[in-house]
Amino acid sequence: MTKMDLLFHPIRMRIIQKLLLGKPMTIAQLAETLGDIPQATLYRHMKILLDGDHVEVVDTNKVSGTAERIFSIKKESLLIPENEVEATSQEDNVRHFSVFHTNLLQQATSYLMETSPQQYKQDGFAYWQTPLHLTDEEFQELVRSINESMEKAFQHQKTSERTTRMFSGMFIPQK
Secondary structure, eight states: OHHHHHHHSSHHHHHHHHHHHHHHBBBHHHHHHHHOHHHHHHHHHHHHHTTTTTEEEEEEEEEEEEEEEEEEOOGGGGOOHHHHHSOOOOOHHHHHHHHHHHHHEEEEEEHHHOOOOGGGGTTTOOOOOOOOOOOOOHHHHHHHHHHHHHHHHHHHHTTTTTOOOOOOOOOOOOO
């Protein structure tokens, strides 16, 4: 199984997204927040993520004489090497993109169904698509600038003053 296959699975992607919010969680907590995934399925996919070294056990709780593990994401392990992307078939890339898009649609739908449109601006909810006319050099500078800004923002820890916002982006060249 490639790293892309491991990470771009519908259930594993949802687990990763929840853990990326910064709070370590147990399987029971994940089951409660994800809502529609049975605990047995979560255990199976968590084992795959553990074996792939993408999550780690950061603590355990004693619950009814059993050790309940608390999981955290290993952010540094989520980067997919460029050579793996290049070696992935077009069909598999379409499949991975579909999982990404479905996850994004699910997150947006949950937000939209729970939130009044009058709240969108204050919350920072937005979506758009716009063409950018750039030379290759200008495009590389834009990507570098975005990556630099995202790295800086990614370092912030969750606090009561910070609102968590999910950022998703993509560039689709137009021919």
